[in-house]
Amino acid sequence: MSESLNQLLANLHAERLATWEPAALQVNIDQRQRLVNDARHDDFVKVGDTLEPFTLLKVEGGELSRDELLAHGPAVLIFFRFAGCPACNIALPYYQRRLYPQLHALGVPLVAVSPQVPERLIEIKTRHTLDLQVASDPDNQLGRRLGILYSFDEASRNAALAKGKSIGETTGTGTWELPQPTVVVIARDGSVAFAEVSPDWLVRTEADPVLHAVEQLLGQTALQLAI
Incomplete structure (x- = not known):
């Protein structure tokens, strides 16, 4: 069975524990722990919320709207940090591997979303030959509405600058804000059917709960249509 x-x-x-300088490793660990400790769970997107219309930018060019995504049923959004993020890769x-084939067979769009500008974000799609859609959330607009953004702490800012550039330069956004890894299943009516936010970016949502949420949603839809 795959991992x-x-x-x-x-x-x-584990690889970082074995290879990174202790000081750099501690900055990474401390930032992730701070995000867990300071997580504002009440602000996070929740089941039952309604997502008002939004527009994402496809990395290949063009726009992707909420209504377009939901035209034929539910959709799944996966928020990630940026194309060069090791955990995101x-x-x-x-x-x-684990979500796209099943969702595609069900006719459910799967979109990976980052605030990074499209011309830089496309790199992760081409690197892994991804069939799932990759799209930019301009200026973190949707991420902010979902309550999932965080800013680098001072130590992480200094570490990034010591490497030569701020995260805002990397993403093209000009800010230190990134989304916390998040999976959202949106029902056809725009309501949130599943939501999970992971403040620690080395802990993320597995595929099975997402598939279960989608299957439940489609089962309920089929039932409603049959009545």
């Missing part, structure tokens, strides 16, 4: 996403991410952390191929 779970969180086992793959644990392997990444583990998570997106995992979702390609």
